[in-house]
Amino acid sequence: MLFNSITFAAFLLAAFILYHIVPVRFRWVFLLAASYAFYMNLHAAYGLLLLFTTVLTYLMALALDRTPDKAKKRLCLLGGVWPLVGILLVFKLGMPVIDRLNALIDAGRLSLQPLTLKILLPAGVSFYFFQSLGYLIDVYKGKIHAERHFGYYALFVSFFPQLLAGPIGRADALLPQLKKERRFDYRSVTYGLKLMAWGYFKKLVIADVFAVTVNKVYDNAHSYVGLVFIIVTVMFAVEIYCDFSGYSDIAIGCARLFGIELAANFKSPYLSFSIKEFWSRWHISLSTWFRDYVYIPLGGNRVPKWRNCLNLLLTFLVSGFWHGSSLTYILWGAIHGLLQIAENFIYPKKKRGVPVIRKKHWWQLPLTFILLCFTWIFFRADTIQDAFWIISRLFWDIGRPVNYLKTAVICLDMPYVSMFGMLLSAAVLFLYDLISLKQDVIGLVSRQRGIARWSVYVLLLVVIALFSYKGIATEFIYFQF
């Protein structure tokens, strides 16, 4: 059940109404049932994996809490962590191997026909695995106590708005909310609906529209050269941001309908002055997860400088691998790690033991964006060969500027009005992000006079409706991870 489907709209409406009809003390039961129904609607067998993850981490956390012995604690932690990491590795590493085998079978070089091997990565598995692992590590470290109520814990793992692509929740923030008896909260619900509308706008009006051109070029990279690569890479930067932050906004807004506040996942990331700042604004729930459960346990920055560099690189390599075992993702992660190492040398936090206050320069903003776009080439390219092909041809024919521009325009094959529409929607996005650095844009709109406020809501709904049908089902990019 995709967030951008009619089925989900019907499901959410029914869940919202029933949730507020069900007696308050049974609402968690209803949410748990709804969450499993939501997940099993994708594939009934997925429910088993979700249940296995829940039972395993629930039992291991209880055992961790009860054992004072450090060796036994470690054993319990490993007993919870390794099965999940193992499963994740099978899916992440196994899939390319299976794909290769299938290709050989299809090509007739392996006589296994009609047998076809298929392992499909269950949707959202990385996200709820990470959420459960984070919980287990927190219990191990003594930051929180194990949750004794299986029902509440099961809801923590499976809460449907965040199940498929996060934001990855933390037990100390989420569990208390799930346990609380929640009544209808007008402000929370209406805020959630407005946030969802903004999320849908980003996904349907910006991301899906940009995706058409991006896919056309990136899926046939060898047919293009020059400026068109720069244009579509910038478009991809906008697309992936709108796709994923749109999803996050829908998830956060959706949770608000049930009185649950999820942590923000994006904070105007392209308005960052450095790569380091970008990672404090982009996919926040995952980057803080890697910080707390990979980078810091490796020693973080409280180690010699060379070790700190290594820790950074390793953390980003793991982050790259989390996205997929393909070399493109690993290189993407490695470049991000290396860029942050370089930043640490260029802008040290301390000079001779004295903290340095960094002054931000305007040029750092476009420079950071350019570097980010460069890394997106690796993220989006189908193969590493494609990525290098694109990079080697970014400035092809630039010596003849008119031709350079003309070729790009011909390759894009787009009416001017479409280009104008794209620029307009990107401008709206930029404005929203710029304002949201200072204040909550939804709050700002809500404080306007009735007619102005209502006009914005109606117009937003109309625009979303006009872009909602594209003749095809468009998935969210991060579902594949």
Place this chain on the structure above:
Amino acid sequence: MGRKKTILVFTIKCIAIPAAAVLLLFLLNIPYREIDDEKYMDMWNLRMLGNQINEVEIANVGSSHGAYDFTYDELTEEGFSCFNFGSVSQTYQYDLALLQEYGKHLEEGCVLFIPVSYFSFNNETVNETEAQALSVKYYHCLSPKNIPDYDLYTDIVTTRLPVLSAGEDLLKLLPGFSPALKVLAAGETPGTEGSDGAAAESGEMDESAIAEFAKRAAARYDRHFNNKENLFLPEREAQLLSLIDYCKKHGLTPVLITTPFSSYYNAPVSEEFLDRFYGTINRISSDTGVSYYDYSHDARFGDHLTYFSDSDHLNAEGAKYFMEIIAEEVPELRSVIRE
């Protein structure tokens, strides 16, 4: 404000805002309907069946190879009732759906040409996305019971409230919009179905035009052969058999035919593929007793590029010549004409 009153206000707002949005959409839908009708012009001729065109004696189905390579102007002038059901990227499944809907207008004994192209046992479209987008047009000419994988939501957004599926066509509602705003002319788009292409309608082609023709042929080959996992899907064969079965049950005379292709389109096609292709179609032909005629490598067309609008589609002159040839060489058609 009390809890009940809060919920009441919330409910009213939840109804009022979407209602206002729906009203606006309906208002936009009124002028958009005309633009939408233009989008599906190639489906308009189906409306003539039962009105201007009755008791069809000669017809064809098929993808663009059917749509562009069969022309009935001369036969119609001679008094024959003919109809072209062909449409871009149309699969056998939709050929059958069209016959189920409009078959009643075909006369008993009607000769029905079923084009068999290299991609016929796979898809002309390059991916599922393109196929789904193309299937929308059938919501404008088929009743729900005849639409494969009918979906009510698609029906609503494509035929009842088409403004919801407008996409960038919505911009045509703007007063200043004109096709001149398009950056490129259609002919400049590589591999465009049915485009005028590089071939001149008549006369000789110069070297650059031939080079351009060859380039487009490579793009067409790429579209039809590359990145396709299995070029012989069992379900496509089953759909062709169902189509033949329908024809037989309804007293039609099906004729399997491969239309002429230029030598540039044929050149990269492997022997291995051709062996399997002809093996499949000859088996179907002998199993069903339906004749198969192959013009794909016909020397009268292959290197005569002025008959083509692109590497695998005939232009008006080529289609006219092709019709003259099959009128002479296909006994099923010849017998109808001579009767």
